[in-house]
Amino acid sequence: MRDVANAPASWTQALLILLLICVGLPASVMGQAAVKVDDGKPDFPGLDIQAVVGWDGRVETGAPVPVSFLISNQSNEVLEGQLILSEPETEREINLGDVFVGPGSVRRFSSVLALSDWNDCVATYTDGSTDFWTRQLPLMTGKDFSEDVNYLLFVDDGGRALQLPVTETSVAPGSQQSATSAPESEGSVGDRFTPRLGFGRSVQPVSAKSWQVPQHPGPLTVAQAMLFSETAKVDMLNDPQWDAIGRWVCLGGTVFVHDSSKEVLERLKKAAPLRSLPAVLQDELQVYRCGVGSIREYSGGLFSKDDSQTVQKLLDASSQLSRYSVLSIPDQLPRAYVGTSNANYTRLMVLAVFSIYLLFSGVVALLMFRSNRRRVMTYTVSVVTIACMAAGLLGSYLRNSRGDLHWQSVIVGGSGGAVQVAQIQLQSAGGRNTQVAVRGKETDLQLLRKKSTDRSDYYSRFAMYNSGQTEAAVGYAPFSVQPNLLKEEPDAFRIGVPITPWGVRQSIATAYDPELRGVQVELRFRPEGTLTFDANLRGGESWTYVIPGQWTVSVKNQHPFDLTECRLLLTTSVAHVPSGGMTVSGLKFSPGCGEIMLGEVAATATTSSASSNLTVGVTTNRHWYNYEKKIEPEPSFPGASDVWFVARINQSPLLKIDDEYSDFEQFDGIHYYMQKLTPDEIPQEWRDTWQQSFKQQMSVAQELLKIQETQQPKIPQF
Numbered sequence: 001m002r003d004v005a006n007a008p009a010s011w012t013q014a015l016l017i018l019l020l021i022c023v024g025l026p027a028s029v030m031g032q033a034a035v036k037v038d039d040g041k042p043d044f045p046g047l048d049i050q051a052v053v054g055w056d057g058r059v060e061t062g063a064p065v066p067v068s069f070l071i072s073n074q075s076n077e078v079l080e081g082q083l084i085l086s087e088p089e090t091e092r093e094i095n096l097g098d099v100f101v102g103p104g105s106v107r108r109f110s111s112v113l114a115l116s117d118w119n120d121c122v123a124t125y126t127d128g129s130t131d132f133w134t135r136q137l138p139l140m141t142g143k144d145f146s147e148d149v150n151y152l153l154f155v156d157d158g159g160r161a162l163q164l165p166v167t168e169t170s171v172a173p174g175s176q177q178s179a180t181s182a183p184e185s186e187g188s189v190g191d192r193f194t195p196r197l198g199f200g201r202s203v204q205p206v207s208a209k210s211w212q213v214p215q216h217p218g219p220l221t222v223a224q225a226m227l228f229s230e231t232a233k234v235d236m237l238n239d240p241q242w243d244a245i246g247r248w249v250c251l252g253g254t255v256f257v258h259d260s261s262k263e264v265l266e267r268l269k270k271a272a273p274l275r276s277l278p279a280v281l282q283d284e285l286q287v288y289r290c291g292v293g294s295i296r297e298y299s300g301g302l303f304s305k306d307d308s309q310t311v312q313k314l315l316d317a318s319s320q321l322s323r324y325s326v327l328s329i330p331d332q333l334p335r336a337y338v339g340t341s342n343a344n345y346t347r348l349m350v351l352a353v354f355s356i357y358l359l360f361s362g363v364v365a366l367l368m369f370r371s372n373r374r375r376v377m378t379y380t381v382s383v384v385t386i387a388c389m390a391a392g393l394l395g396s397y398l399r400n401s402r403g404d405l406h407w408q409s410v411i412v413g414g415s416g417g418a419v420q421v422a423q424i425q426l427q428s429a430g431g432r433n434t435q436v437a438v439r440g441k442e443t444d445l446q447l448l449r450k451k452s453t454d455r456s457d458y459y460s461r462f463a464m465y466n467s468g469q470t471e472a473a474v475g476y477a478p479f480s481v482q483p484n485l486l487k488e489e490p491d492a493f494r495i496g497v498p499i500t501p502w503g504v505r506q507s508i509a510t511a512y513d514p515e516l517r518g519v520q521v522e523l524r525f526r527p528e529g530t531l532t533f534d535a536n537l538r539g540g541e542s543w544t545y546v547i548p549g550q551w552t553v554s555v556k557n558q559h560p561f562d563l564t565e566c567r568l569l570l571t572t573s574v575a576h577v578p579s580g581g582m583t584v585s586g587l588k589f590s591p592g593c594g595e596i597m598l599g600e601v602a603a604t605a606t607t608s609s610a611s612s613n614l615t616v617g618v619t620t621n622r623h624w625y626n627y628e629k630k631i632e633p634e635p636s637f638p639g640a641s642d643v644w645f646v647a648r649i650n651q652s653p654l655l656k657i658d659d660e661y662s663d664f665e666q667f668d669g670i671h672y673y674m675q676k677l678t679p680d681e682i683p684q685e686w687r688d689t690w691q692q693s694f695k696q697q698m699s700v701a702q703e704l705l706k707i708q709e710t711q712q713p714k715i716p717q718f
Contacts, residue, residue: 044132046075064218069109073101081127108211114449114478151223162205198639200319215240217248218476230258246271250291273442273512275416289415322636330423341404342429398430405664413675417514420654437494437661440511445493449478517558524552525686563647566598589638641690643677
């Protein structure tokens with residue numbers, strides 16, 4: 001018989017032995033508690049899959065992320081399975097769909113996903129019983145998108161990288177330029193091109209192959225330009241890819257095409273939903289303006305040893321492109337205040353039902369403590385029965401109730417037509433699975449994954465200000481592409497909106513109209529006097545300066561709708577020296593804005609206005625504390641001066657909310673019109689005056705920076 005007294009000792013010995021075994025195990029065996037990515041199983045024989053997330057190792061999770069696959073099956077078997085993305089930590093999965101690959105064939109597959117809250121990503125090609133292929137796709141590679149850099153996507157299937165011109169410069173990679181150490185000449189540092197200070201942003205070429213180009217313009221908004229080599233062919237991209245590039249051009253993108261690739265040029269013009277204007281010569285490039293963006297022809301070879309100026313011209317043109325995306329404008333529009341809504345009404349109904357039930361089942365029941373059992377039982381059964389019936393009726397009402405739809409939009413006029421972008425806020429009135437639909441020419445509608453509301457946006461700006469961060473200029477917020485549920489109806493788009501009861505979701509919609517002719521603006525400027533500052537360009541939160549001169553503005557409305565609250569905005573970028581405490585912060589650039597009020601302009605009407613001594617206001621930490629936002633477009637680059645025409649319209653002329661196919665009741669939205677003037681529409685006198693004022697700012701800022709460097713103690717380097 002076993003001795004019971006020795007049982008504790010035996011259990012202790014067993015635990016010690018188990019502990020020693022665990023300690024002695026190698027790290028690879030102990031790590032098997034996590035989901036295994038590569039367990040030693042080889043891929044299916046003859047199967048080769050190339051998978052890329054983002055762009056050349058750069059993943060911007062704050063925007064829609066492209067996930068691209070190039071699947072090659074060199075076996076004699078037919079492979080049919082599903083592509084699945086999973087996150088090991090949270091065990092989340094995204095099924096990208098079925099993929100069929102025949103023997104000896106190659107298949108390209110791509111998707112656009114919202115991966116803002118993912119840390120790891122594992123891709124698997126499986127048929128449910130056998131995993132043909134498994135890889136880990138890195139999301140955090142250390143190559144982040146910077147809002148101070150313009151990105152140039154170089155599309156070439158040959159695997160070549162764009163070679164930058166080699167010029168010595170005094171700026172090290174990752175260091176911050178200051179007024180005393182800023183290079184006077186342009187050059188390249190590592191794989192990044194750095195122009196002269198005040199002549200553009202740095203340019204980062206990013207290599208991509210044709211099968212990596214997404215089928216939606218969302219992921220392209222992280223880049224400012226796209227470059228096709230002289231070997232580009234039309235068949236290198238499919239129709240959805242060309243359509244995505246064409247929409248991206250109308251939203252503000254720029255595509256460089258070789259002058260020998262006429263078929264590619266014509267395909268891009270056909271893919272754009274807006275008309276392309278005849279070519280104009282700009283910076284030795286033939287420019288076809290289309291919407292807010294453009295298609296530009298270049299000559300020469302990108303890899304020719306005898307022609308080193310071609311790449312230089314492309315980089316110079318890319319450095320002066322604007323990062324101000326059309327898709328980010330709705331974030332700046334003032335919010336509409338609505339007093340009543342369906343959600344508030346249903347909340348009151350639910351609160352009333354439960355309050356009445358609590359009153360009769362609790363308070364009244366306590367007052368019946370002297371009644372007999374039969375009366376108490378009858379009363380209780382009656383209250384519960386009535387409450388169940390009321391809950392059933394209330395649930396049926398909530399299930400079929402319509403939510404609230406608040407929206408705001410902006411129409412951006414450009415060359416060859418106009419594009420309208422609307423931000424739609426959807427609030428549930430008790431239902432869970434709902435749908436929303438819009439109508440418009442070439443319309444698109446996507447549900448944003450994460451978009452801050454007014455209150456959260458206020459606190460996020462406050463936190464960003466305290467941490468010294470700035471807002472990113474990403475056009476689209478993260479979203480996963482949803483298919484159109486109204487494909488059979490032209491110019492209509494409908495998507496599903498999974499939402500919690502009384503939850504809030506946001507979506508973004510776009511529409512294009514090539515028939516809108518825009519607003520004709522004629523400007524004249526006569527300089528008078530000298531530039532004056534009312535601040536010393538050091539520290540502080542805001543200051544103003546005056547550019548003296550006489551402005552004459554003439555506006556002709558060519559739209560079929562009236563424009564109210566018309567303004568002419570002149571956006572600039574001002575050099576200054578912020579107060580850096582014990583450290584030298586260096587030279588900074590803050591956007592400034594001056595405006596000329598024009599009043600109202602009726603359809604086909606003309607108005608004139610005159611103004612003198614334009615005052616430009618600059619706020620270094622602007623709007624993080626201001627609940628009521630103002631439309632103030634960012635200048636194209638530090639040292640640039642842009643002119644915008646801004647007005648308000650009463651009704652949305654392009655996009656319409658389809659009430660028949662939407663489970664939400666719409667309220668009156670806020671709609672604006674904007675149009676950026678082309679360089680040939682801005683007076684040369686103003687451009688010369690602005691260049692003088694910018695040089696004066698740089699001179700004053702450099703002197704202040706030298707004084708700051710001599711007065712502040714040196715920080716020891718460790």
